[in-house]
Amino acid sequence: MKVFYLFIFLISGLSIYAQDSFNSESYIVTKNDLELNSYSKDSTANALVIYEKGNSYIDKNTFKLIFEHQQKLKILTRDGFDKATITLYLYNNDGRKEKVEDIMAITHNSVNGQDVKTQLDKSQIFTEKYNDNYTLVKFTLPKVQEGSVITYSYSIESPFIYKFKGWDFQDDIPKLYSEYNTSIPANYEYNIKLVGSLPLVKNESGRHIECIRLNNGGSADCFTSIYAMEDIPAFIDEDYMTTRENYLASIDYELKIFRGFDGTVENITKTWKTADDELKSDPNIGRQLIKNVSSNVSIADSVLTESNLYKKAKGIFEYVQSNFVWNGEYSIYNNSSVKDLIKNKSGNVAEINILLHNLLDDNGINVYPVLVSTRNHGLPTKIYPVISDFNYLIVQAEINNKIYHLDATDPYLSFGMLPFRSLNQYGRKLDFKNGSDWIDIIPSKRSTISRKVQLEINSEGLISGSLNANSTGYHALSKKEAYFDNPTNYYKTNKDDHPDLDILNHEVEHKDKTSFNFVEDMEFEYVAEDLGGVFYLDPFVFKFFKENPFKLQERTYPIDFGYKDSFLYNLNLFVDESYEIIEVPKPLNAKLPNNSGELVFKVLKNDNNIRIYYKVDFDKEIYEREYYSYLKKFMNEVVNSENNSLIVIKKK
Structure with a gap:
């Protein structure tokens, strides 16, 4: 009978499974x-x-x-x-x-x-x-x-x-x-x-x-x-x-x-040696890369006579960057000649960067063209050469045993920095003497946002504050583009983004379009939330993350930031002696696996002074999909700490 009941149970289980499938x-x-x-x-x-x-x-x-x-x-x-x-x-x-x-x-x-x-x-x-x-x-x-x-x-x-x-x-x-x-x-x-x-x-x-x-x-x-x-x-x-x-x-x-x-x-699929030979003889690539164009441009003598190779290369880069306009077209081919670009002052990405390549080469800088596929174009296959996989061309310069990747299409890029669109893991460096090779396309510097905030609350509940913000790398790039395009609108947008603040003064310190940093200062006031003599203060007046960007149950592809990232927030709060501090946020420390990221949240209370140190680091440009659940949980901690932390003070 036990065997019979077991058989009935198994049959009914299969029936239930079938009904749900x-x-x-x-x-x-x-x-x-x-x-x-x-x-x-x-x-x-x-x-x-x-x-x-x-x-x-x-x-x-x-x-x-x-x-x-x-x-x-x-x-x-x-x-x-x-x-x-x-x-x-x-x-x-x-x-x-x-x-x-x-x-x-x-x-x-x-x-x-x-x-x-x-x-x-x-x-x-x-x-x-x-x-x-x-x-x-x-x-x-x-x-x-x-x-x-x-x-x-x-x-x-x-x-x-x-x-x-x-x-x-x-x-x-x-x-x-x-x-x-x-x-x-x-x-x-x-x-x-x-x-x-x-x-x-x-x-x-x-x-x-x-x-x-x-x-x-x-x-x-x-x-x-x-x-x-x-x-x-x-x-x-x-x-x-x-x-x-x-x-x-x-x-x-x-x-x-x-x-x-x-x-x-x-043989339909070529070897890279065959592809190199064809690119070298191509009238729109190889033949353009050997043209001497120095006599057709007017670079300042102070740049051309500079003995420091780095300063000379930087001066030539800034000349091309500021005198030639990218027309928005992606291509690895120079559809017109370099001399036509000099005449028209506008061209596609290959035309502008081939001009940069040739000017650097003419002035004793060791350079190579690099074929790249942009982030929205797809990764080029490494198995065999498919030239159509590439839609972008940049320049690699070797100066004093250090490598710089250059792109003169963006007037806001600092020397050695590529536009975000071209941060797509790797590219193919063309060396027509020794053969082409794959190289990594990885930013050499970390991008950061650092904010130092001073707050002081008086006996009336009025909070006076100041902000010193320093953005670097790709964070600075987006701010520079917005500011230099329309400074008035930049200040207005910032004010609209913080409706609870009465902004008294806001100034941008750096006026250089190509600076790696973007520094700004702000002075502001606002009134603390008063609930019957108890005041609730949000220590994160300026937040980095308002919500978790990772919402999927499962992600089957990598998390590609493009660059290493850091966010730093320092708060110094002075509370008037007419208040007592009832509650401060709890400190927190969280890490991603293999020390690939960290959240540090420290709170120090000393009498009526509160100091907060807050840092979020992402130490990988690209996280494999196996990191997704950890990143999702990590970002929950980050968002929760920024949006649900309170300092509670009470009138004595």
């Missing part, structure tokens, strides 16, 4: 798919991919690339209705084009416990031109409502067999199961890159003998692969990240070698 094992819509209306692992999801599968192969009859796709998706809320609109991008070039076939789309709704199906009418499939190389095919599934399950499938026939289809495992909604099957003829050798940090639950490979056979007797085997992921969380953008394409779980293909049936071999 979507069918993620196949394209077939089940009763559970229709009736379940929430996803326990992500209560915020407005839609859920239950099952999807892709298949790419070369058709043995037409020798065209076939891509087949099918997806089963659950609409959980009205916000998920947009997932019922499907857009396909079809590529065309040189008279050849991709075409879509066999579109089949059905909306499934549960009516009285039955699966009521509504099929997409072919007349509801629309085609429109997107640009010269792409045509859009769009359709929206009919009768979609909350709780609907939609299924759709299609195939794309492509003559561009060099452009093997990649696959996105991850999207902005969660997925239960995603699988991609490939069959690649052995004469096509691809570089295959798995992007993101999510693990594959299936990674299988095999060989299909003579999957392709020609009329002349030629044949090729095919290498087959199956890749799959399950329980894939939604990718949600959050602060402190670069472009999502860096981290979205996907698989990409880049053709490396093509071997023809006649024995010919075509």
Whole structure:
């Protein structure tokens, strides 16, 4: 009987589990798919991919690339209705084009416990031109409502067999199961890159003998692969990240070698040596880098005759920075000549920084151009050279055995500081004599905000205060841009940001646009909150963080600050003798793992004087995703300490 009851218990347990589960094992819509209306692992999801599968192969009859796709998706809320609109991008070039076939789309709704199906009418499939190389095919599934399950499938026939289809495992909604099957003829050798940090639950490979056979007797085997992921969380953008394409779980293909049936071999993917040779001879890069342009500019003699190499380089940098305007265009190519830039006084990033490179080189400074991809452009692959991965060019200067990275496109940058947009981990230094190499793009100095606050409360409850604030690095950069663009508006904005303060005086000390520091002083007054003779004072008159920027349950990509960061707050409070101090904030110390960050909050009370020392350090430019839960908890401590700390005083 015990065995019987155990058997019944196990069967009932399986039944309960089945009743709470979507069918993620196949394209077939089940009763559970229709009736379940929430996803326990992500209560915020407005839609859920239950099952999807892709298949790419070369058709043995037409020798065209076939891509087949099918997806089963659950609409959980009205916000998920947009997932019922499907857009396909079809590529065309040189008279050849991709075409879509066999579109089949059905909306499934549960009516009285039955699966009521509504099929997409072919007349509801629309085609429109997107640009010269792409045509859009769009359709929206009919009768979609909350709780609907939609299924759709299609195939794309492509003559561009060099452009093997990649696959996105991850999207902005969660997925239960995603699988991609490939069959690649052995004469096509691809570089295959798995992007993101999510693990594959299936990674299988095999060989299909003579999957392709020609009329002349030629044949090729095919290498087959199956890749799959399950329980894939939604990718949600959050602060402190670069472009999502860096981290979205996907698989990409880049053709490396093509071997023809006649024995010919075509190397599609170049080596860096080949790429260096091509860049060196390129009329818009290599040939521009060797042009002597010193005779075409009018740099002050005091700069050119300077014996100190650092001061000379800094003077040349500031000349380019202040005399040539970046037109906002990103490119590694100098679309016009350096001499045209000198004439027009405006150009793209490559034109301005190649001019900087050449002027430094002409004056005895050891320099190299560096190819970079900006933060919103994606990380360049290190596996093989893909020049289109780069969209930016900076200059590396070596002065007295010290390396400086330079960019003259921003009039507010200090010497040796790059714009935030180009802080994207690494770049490729071009050295046409010794060969190019990867270098790290990391700021050499920490960026900080330091605030020293003096407060004094008189017997009437009036608080008089002063602030000395010093911002450095990237914190200073944003302030300089705002101040020098419109000083009047800068002061007004600051006043609007602190409506509780009566600002008596506010002055900016540094008037140099390119200074690494931005220092300002302020004098202010405000009235303490009086609740029946008890006063509650917020020691953090000027806060660094008002809320925690980390809100996700789980983050699958790194936390990229771009630079090391520090926040320092010193408060000195004098309380009139007519009060007694009842309560002060509790001291606090918190650390991130591996000593990668620290929160220090110290409070010292001496008679009617209170001193507070507060510091937050982030000692890594980039934190791996494993740090996320620790950073989230750490920031909760930071935000709570800044926004919920009080000094309580009472009239004697």
